[in-house]
Amino acid sequence: MNVVVCVKQIPDPAAPGALDPQSHTLVREGKLILDDSDAYGVEMGLQLAGDAGEVTLVSMAPNQEVSGVRTALAMGAAKAIVVSDPALKGSDALSTAKVLAKAIERVGADLILAATESTDGYTGTTPVQVAELLGLPSVTFAKKVTVSDGKVRVERQTEAGFDEVECPMPCLVTVTAGVVEPRYPSFKGIMAAKSKPVDQLTVADLGLDASSVGAAGARQEITSVAAAEARGGGDIVVDEGDAHERIVQFLEQLKLV
Amino acid sequence: MEFAEPAEHRALRETVRAVASRFGGAHYAEHARQSAPQEELWRELGKLGFIGINVPSEHGGGGGGLVELAAVAEETAAAGAPLLLLLVSSAISVEVLTRYGTVEQRAEWLPRMATGEAKVVFAITEPDAGSNSHRIATTATLEGDTYVLRGTKYYITGVDEAEALIVVARTGVEEASGQAKLSLFLVDADAPGMRRSAIEVDAMLPETQFELFFDEVHVPADRLIGEQDGGFAQVFHGLNPERITGAALGVGVGRYALERAADYARVRQVWGQPIGAHQAVAHPLAKAKVEVELAALMTAKAAWLHDQGLPAGEASNMAKYAAAEAALAAVEAAIQTHGGNGLSSDYGLVPLWSMARLMRIAPISREMILNYVAQHSLGLPRSY
Ligand SMILES: Cc1cc2nc3c(=O)[nH]c(=O)nc-3n(C[C@H](O)[C@H](O)[C@H](O)COP(=O)(O)OP(=O)(O)OC[C@H]3O[C@@H](n4cnc5c(N)ncnc54)[C@H](O)[C@@H]3O)c2cc1C
Numbered sequence: 001m002n003v004v005v006c007v008k009q010i011p012d013p014a015a016p017g018a019l020d021p022q023s024h025t026l027v028r029e030g031k032l033i034l035d036d037s038d039a040y041g042v043e044m045g046l047q048l049a050g051d052a053g054e055v056t057l058v059s060m061a062p063n064q065e066v067s068g069v070r071t072a073l074a075m076g077a078a079k080a081i082v083v084s085d086p087a088l089k090g091s092d093a094l095s096t097a098k099v100l101a102k103a104i105e106r107v108g109a110d111l112i113l114a115a116t117e118s119t120d121g122y123t124g125t126t127p128v129q130v131a132e133l134l135g136l137p138s139v140t141f142a143k144k145v146t147v148s149d150g151k152v153r154v155e156r157q158t159e160a161g162f163d164e165v166e167c168p169m170p171c172l173v174t175v176t177a178g179v180v181e182p183r184y185p186s187f188k189g190i191m192a193a194k195s196k197p198v199d200q201l202t203v204a205d206l207g208l209d210a211s212s213v214g215a216a217g218a219r220q221e222i223t224s225v226a227a228a229e230a231r232g233g234g235d236i237v238v239d240e241g242d243a244h245e246r247i248v249q250f251l252e253q254l255k256l257v
Numbered sequence: 258m259e260f261a262e263p264a265e266h267r268a269l270r271e272t273v274r275a276v277a278s279r280f281g282g283a284h285y286a287e288h289a290r291q292s293a294p295q296e297e298l299w300r301e302l303g304k305l306g307f308i309g310i311n312v313p314s315e316h317g318g319g320g321g322g323l324v325e326l327a328a329v330a331e332e333t334a335a336a337g338a339p340l341l342l343l344l345v346s347s348a349i350s351v352e353v354l355t356r357y358g359t360v361e362q363r364a365e366w367l368p369r370m371a372t373g374e375a376k377v378v379f380a381i382t383e384p385d386a387g388s389n390s391h392r393i394a395t396t397a398t399l400e401g402d403t404y405v406l407r408g409t410k411y412y413i414t415g416v417d418e419a420e421a422l423i424v425v426a427r428t429g430v431e432e433a434s435g436q437a438k439l440s441l442f443l444v445d446a447d448a449p450g451m452r453r454s455a456i457e458v459d460a461m462l463p464e465t466q467f468e469l470f471f472d473e474v475h476v477p478a479d480r481l482i483g484e485q486d487g488g489f490a491q492v493f494h495g496l497n498p499e500r501i502t503g504a505a506l507g508v509g510v511g512r513y514a515l516e517r518a519a520d521y522a523r524v525r526q527v528w529g530q531p532i533g534a535h536q537a538v539a540h541p542l543a544k545a546k547v548e549v550e551l552a553a554l555m556t557a558k559a560a561w562l563h564d565q566g567l568p569a570g571e572a573s574n575m576a577k578y579a580a581a582e583a584a585l586a587a588v589e590a591a592i593q594t595h596g597g598n599g600l601s602s603d604y605g606l607v608p609l610w611s612m613a614r615l616m617r618i619a620p621i622s623r624e625m626i627l628n629y630v631a632q633h634s635l636g637l638p639r640s641y
Contacts, residue, residue, distance in 0.1 A: 067264065067267075070264060070268060071268065071271075074268055074272075184272050184275060184276055184305055185268065185272050185305075186304075186305040186306045187269065187305060187306035187307055187310050187319040187321070187325075188306055188319065190265050190268045190269055190272065191265060191319070191320075193265070193268070194264070194265055
């Protein structure tokens with residue numbers, strides 16, 4: 001089975017991030033790394049593709065960036081498509097989805113995997129837009145994925161527990177961080193990743209009109225950004241014999257238990 | 258001149274760091290306190306091919322060199338979890354077996370050393386021949402088709418974890434100079450006649466050191482490594498890798514200690530501002546940072562020279578010296594920065610000090626390195 005995994009390359013979340021004062025979007029210059037939340041999709045893809053199939057990565061990134069893609073190749077993915085173009089600067093989620101969908105069309109996948117949302121953007125809307133543009137069904141929030149008889153069976157995380165969903169392939173599934181434990185790349189994997197094919201494409205290569213993507217095509221605009229409220233001091237529960245009950249009540253209020 | 262790191266080396270460092278960070282400093286400190294090897298970390302890195310990164314690929318290893326092995330030693334230490342046996346099993350033993358082992362020895366040992374499954378440790382030090390290997394008194398005598406070993410070794414690390422050890426023994430005397438002719442033997446860790454007794458050390462280290470008594474230990478002749486009497490040159494082939502890996506470990510310990518110290522100095526306030534604002538706190542950390550970075554540069558150079566097959570003795574010695582001093586300065590400054598907490602178990606810095614302090618003594622002492630530099634780099638008369 002051939003699996004496409006959408007991977008995002010993001011600035012290292014451990015480093016202090018910066019927002020572009022004009023566009024209010026995250027500055028993504030310099031070295032990028034594989035978004036941790038995509039490592040789950042890559043691992044799931046590798047497990048589902050098995051020995052007979054292969055995993056192709058699709059990534060849209062500034063400046064032909066491949067650092068993060070190499071990480072996923074080192075984990076075992078076979079090849080990658082990276083789309084980079086100055087015209088893509090300022091893309092919103094839909095523009096990104098258009099680009100990813102066009103790139104995925106070139107591969108011919110039985111299954112497309114993505115994370116539920118990226119760690120640096122958090123819109124959580126791109127994957128389903130990709131599915132829509134490709135005319136494929138999608139299942140979100142998968143915490144378990146199995147494949148048989150041309151169908152995926154997904155345990156779909158909900159607030160109350162999980163739904164069991166079945167969906168014909170090809171389709172798109174977004175996976176949560178709990179779906180599988182991502183492997184670390186082995187040294188051999190790291191060395192092999194050096195020579196795996198990475199197809200660098202532009203907007204024109206994909207047959208997209210530059211005016212339909214990037215800042216020009218964006219239908220969404222960030223008008224202003226405000227600092228988050230400083231975190232409050234928190235409530236201290238002093239144990240007078242009933243602390244456990246009060247903590248349980250508190251967690252119930254938050255619907256955590 | 259090229260200082261940019263290739264992408265695959267960066268990936269190697271990041272991966273090793275990520276794996277080792279899952280264990281980290283607290284895990285290391287706990288194991289050091291209990292004299293328990295970090296077996297799980299070793300196994301995990303072994304499975305991924307990082308322990309045997311310098312084993313040739315035809316024997317299932319990574320096919321890398323000392324540049325790669327040093328990166329593994331540095332990054333595990335930089336995650337707070339230095340692995341002493343990288344210096345021994347992966348550096349000396351792999352390098353010696355690869356270069357001098359027979360076809361059968363390589364086929365038997367290297368594949369399992371490549372995966373980290375088998376550890377082979379190294380025994381040269383003796384009670385009466387520490388820094389002076391010419392005085393090695395353990396003898397190996399060929400009797401029929403076996404060598405018989407008699408003598409004592411001490412401070413031998415990790416015999417309890419090892420499947421075998423490379424033993425340096427005297428097989429004759431150079432007539433002209435009266436100096437020992439040495440040979441190397443691959444001896445099973447459970448060889449009959451070899452008794453071991455753990456040495457109590459107050460330094461907190463995960464690995465245990467042993468005194469070994471060879472009471473007529475019979476070693477089949479096919480366990481001789483390389484040529485009989487050729488041991489000096491062979492040992493030297495392993496010692497530079499050990500020093501380079503030791504230097505890398507020191508650099509890693511230094512990085513880890515400074516990271517902990519800087520984190521602490523940025524947030525700890527006692528006079529209404531972070532203690533890191535006081536130069537008395539900041540400068541020792543900054544100075545140690547400079548020393549760690551300089552040691553890292555020399556370590557990289559030594560590893561590169563070794564991998565190119567160029568003379569690496571001077572650079573390896575200098576790197577080892579610089580890294581041991583830098584690691585100690587860093588840990589010392591980190592402990593002082595933490596005040597009372599510097600000595601508490603919660604912060605785990607004292608076990609790290611043990612490791613850094615060891616690096617000034619072993620695998621080669623600071624003084625013997627200075628002797629080397631005085632004699633070989635400066636052309637000064639040999640004093641001993
Ligand atoms: C924790 C630990 C692990 C070890 N692991 C191993 C191992 O796995 N295998 C192994 O074979 N050995 C091992 N060793 C031994 C280690 O390599 C030796 O301790 C080290 O080489 C120093 O030798 P020594 O202890 O006999 O000191 P000595 O040679 O007795 O030296 C004592 C002091 O005198 C100084 N000195 C000696 N000669 C001179 C000179 N000519 N000029 C100036 N100063 C001099 C030394 O620098 C040192 O400060 C280990 C030691 C320790 C502490």
